[in-house]
Amino acid sequence: MSKTSNTHPIAPNFRIGTGYDVHRLVEGRDLVLGGVKIPFEKGTLGHSDGDALTHAIADAILGALALGDIGQHFPDTDPEYEGVYSIDLLKHVASLIKKNGFMVSNVDATLILQRPKVMEFLPEMREKLAEALEVSPDQVSVKATTTEGMGMTGNGDAVAAQAVCLLSTF
Numbered sequence: 001m002s003k004t005s006n007t008h009p010i011a012p013n014f015r016i017g018t019g020y021d022v023h024r025l026v027e028g029r030d031l032v033l034g035g036v037k038i039p040f041e042k043g044t045l046g047h048s049d050g051d052a053l054t055h056a057i058a059d060a061i062l063g064a065l066a067l068g069d070i071g072q073h074f075p076d077t078d079p080e081y082e083g084v085y086s087i088d089l090l091k092h093v094a095s096l097i098k099k100n101g102f103m104v105s106n107v108d109a110t111l112i113l114q115r116p117k118v119m120e121f122l123p124e125m126r127e128k129l130a131e132a133l134e135v136s137p138d139q140v141s142v143k144a145t146t147t148e149g150m151g152m153t154g155n156g157d158a159v160a161a162q163a164v165c166l167l168s169t170f
């Protein structure tokens with residue numbers, strides 16, 4: 001019996017991906033993060049709703065599938081995506097997971113912003129993101145941190161988000 005392969009014949013196939021996004025914070029825009037509208041004096045500038053968290057997660061999934069990035073799938077020059085609710089874009093990305101024979105094992109994401117405090121909104125974000133991905137909220141982690149007043153997120157100019165996603169075949 002050959003011992004040359006360490007791959008079990010029915011072992012699941014795993015794919016991992018990372019995503020990162022930044023949106024400028026400006027007056028006169030809504031602040032939508034993880035599909036949740038958060039009361040604040042500023043919002044994220046973007047062709048879509050500017051939901052940096054949902055964009056980072058979508059990019060992590062597309063990365064895991066080696067299918068490019070959301071800029072390629074939803075061009076910001078296309079009027080169809082103007083003001084679009086990014087959770088709807090994530091639903092489309094979720095359909096690509098299925099189409100390629102994978103399912104979400106888990107997502108872990110971090111929001112990076114100084115203000116507003118978003119901790120109380122994190123459970124609702126997890127619910128919204130999990131619903132879009134058709135998984136349980138316990139498969140979607142969303143954390144938040146500041147950069148202690150430093151840099152573009154620290155001075156309130158921007159909201160950033162990063163995410164990692166693990167996909168498996170079963």
Ligand code: MG
Nearest residue numbers: 021022052055
């Ligand atoms: Mg974006």
